[in-house]
Amino acid sequence: MIHTGYEPFFSDSGAASAGGSGGWHFVTITGYDASSGLVSVDNQWGERNDRLMGDCRVSTADLYRATTPKKVH
Numbered sequence: 001m002i003h004t005g006y007e008p009f010f011s012d013s014g015a016a017s018a019g020g021s022g023g024w025h026f027v028t029i030t031g032y033d034a035s036s037g038l039v040s041v042d043n044q045w046g047e048r049n050d051r052l053m054g055d056c057r058v059s060t061a062d063l064y065r066a067t068t069p070k071k072v073h
């Protein structure tokens with residue numbers, strides 16, 4: 001479960017235009033490349049929001065950050 005207030009998921013959600021941005025959302029981790037530290041993510045919002053290959057994959061740091069509650073300033 002990730003929080004859509006964090007990138008890259010915030011942009012994937014339409015950056016608030018979807019009306020549901022900034023909340024919790026389930027994604028499926030489909031792979032991990034230990035040499036690059038990148039994670040492949042299948043997003044239930046559809047293929048255009050999947051992050052499965054190449055540079056669109058998510059870093060482990062970004063994925064970890066997205067699993068923490070978003071702080072409101």
